[in-house]
Amino acid sequence: MTESQLMSLSNAALRDLLKQWNQSTNGNKQILIQRLLLGESMRVFSRTRNNNTQEEDMEEQLTGFPHGAKWRELVPLTEVVAKVTADGLRAPTVPENEASAPKFNFGETFDREPFTELCEVFKTVKGKLIKVRRGKVIKEQEIRNEGRANAEWLTKKKLTVESSPEDWVEALLQDKRKPTDPRHVVTISDWTTYSNAKAMLSNSGQMGGIYPEFTPFSPQEIKSFLGLYVLHGLTPLPQVKMKFKSQLEDPVCSSDICHAVFRKNAENRHKHFKAFFECQDPMLPTPSKKTHPNHKINNFLSHVNCVSMEAWDVGKHLSCDEQTIGFQGRHQDKQRISYKKEGDGFQVDCICENRYTYSFYFQNIAAPKKYLKKKCSPLHSRVLFLFDHLPCKNNVVGLDNLYILARFAIEAITGKNKVMVHGVCRKEGRGMPACVFQKEVKKNKQAAV
Numbered sequence: 001m002t003e004s005q006l007m008s009l010s011n012a013a014l015r016d017l018l019k020q021w022n023q024s025t026n027g028n029k030q031i032l033i034q035r036l037l038l039g040e041s042m043r044v045f046s047r048t049r050n051n052n053t054q055e056e057d058m059e060e061q062l063t064g065f066p067h068g069a070k071w072r073e074l075v076p077l078t079e080v081v082a083k084v085t086a087d088g089l090r091a092p093t094v095p096e097n098e099a100s101a102p103k104f105n106f107g108e109t110f111d112r113e114p115f116t117e118l119c120e121v122f123k124t125v126k127g128k129l130i131k132v133r134r135g136k137v138i139k140e141q142e143i144r145n146e147g148r149a150n151a152e153w154l155t156k157k158k159l160t161v162e163s164s165p166e167d168w169v170e171a172l173l174q175d176k177r178k179p180t181d182p183r184h185v186v187t188i189s190d191w192t193t194y195s196n197a198k199a200m201l202s203n204s205g206q207m208g209g210i211y212p213e214f215t216p217f218s219p220q221e222i223k224s225f226l227g228l229y230v231l232h233g234l235t236p237l238p239q240v241k242m243k244f245k246s247q248l249e250d251p252v253c254s255s256d257i258c259h260a261v262f263r264k265n266a267e268n269r270h271k272h273f274k275a276f277f278e279c280q281d282p283m284l285p286t287p288s289k290k291t292h293p294n295h296k297i298n299n300f301l302s303h304v305n306c307v308s309m310e311a312w313d314v315g316k317h318l319s320c321d322e323q324t325i326g327f328q329g330r331h332q333d334k335q336r337i338s339y340k341k342e343g344d345g346f347q348v349d350c351i352c353e354n355r356y357t358y359s360f361y362f363q364n365i366a367a368p369k370k371y372l373k374k375k376c377s378p379l380h381s382r383v384l385f386l387f388d389h390l391p392c393k394n395n396v397v398g399l400d401n402l403y404i405l406a407r408f409a410i411e412a413i414t415g416k417n418k419v420m421v422h423g424v425c426r427k428e429g430r431g432m433p434a435c436v437f438q439k440e441v442k443k444n445k446q447a448a449v
Contacts, residue, residue, distance in 0.1 A: 406431030
């Protein structure tokens, strides 16, 4: 069954399919669908139905590996690795009085291509900068093991440690378009033009319409309303319009800053903003939601993706996981998420480093055909697409058990940027033999032995 066919089924029907093939039924609808698309249940069902031999099962699990490849279990050394702790810290999932299982190293070594991305740093000796005549600081090249802000981007945007928040907002979302800006750049002036065009199409203003008192927005006004919603996200109230009052009128919910910026006609003008604000050119034809589900904000998403990649130089170690964009309204692509504090919202696959989101791919957008043709799942196709857009090679990316799959690991290491992946893996249907799975220790006495 295709992903669209599975989406049309109810959660109960999906769980019934998984029960027939003795698979886990835990998780929300998206997880159930991904489990079916990854072929976990299909492979188990096929082996049960055809009574395959052990050799045939192993050959089926090795799909995607070079011909003749075999699994070999590594034998650990006998010496126990000393536990490394800092001030008694432990993993968040390990209870205080529970002993952890002993850990061992392995003697085998493997040749892997190193991460060789370089960057300029100030040369220091014992923590002091080395300077030459006239106070000029010496720079040197070193391998960039940890990510950092892109120095060229900071210089281009004229940003320093003393820059104000307004300067950073201008760097991420500038007011006006420049002749040298690429096509993906979105500006406040563009949004002002789109919003006024939408109001004109509704005959508002001098032509009458639903708001005959409407006057065209200015870029500064659009920017002020966007700042209002940022403030509302930080200090939410039952209604946004409560912030328009002065603290003399309402000392609890009001805001003197908003009262001074928006003044007397604030509530009426706020209605105009909610009715006509537009991130996309309203004169363009609206495409099908099946092919362009994010049409209204697609330009802005592309802009954010490009700017976030330009502003950061990635290091060696990255992470890939799902992120949730909280959403409380009604939308066909909103995911029901009951197991996270963030609540319901839109799901995206993203690459991050040190709490910085480097790039992302919305899950409601069709997965790249390049990897779907290689029999990869939509989930892995999206992640491999993100790997292809990394600016360097031989990165190491950590993932959780939703992503780790033998075929996926092969596609990542043999792909354009030769990405090495690691992380925990589920026990069934991931293309790996039983010998590589660690036995789970449930009792404290067994762990201490």
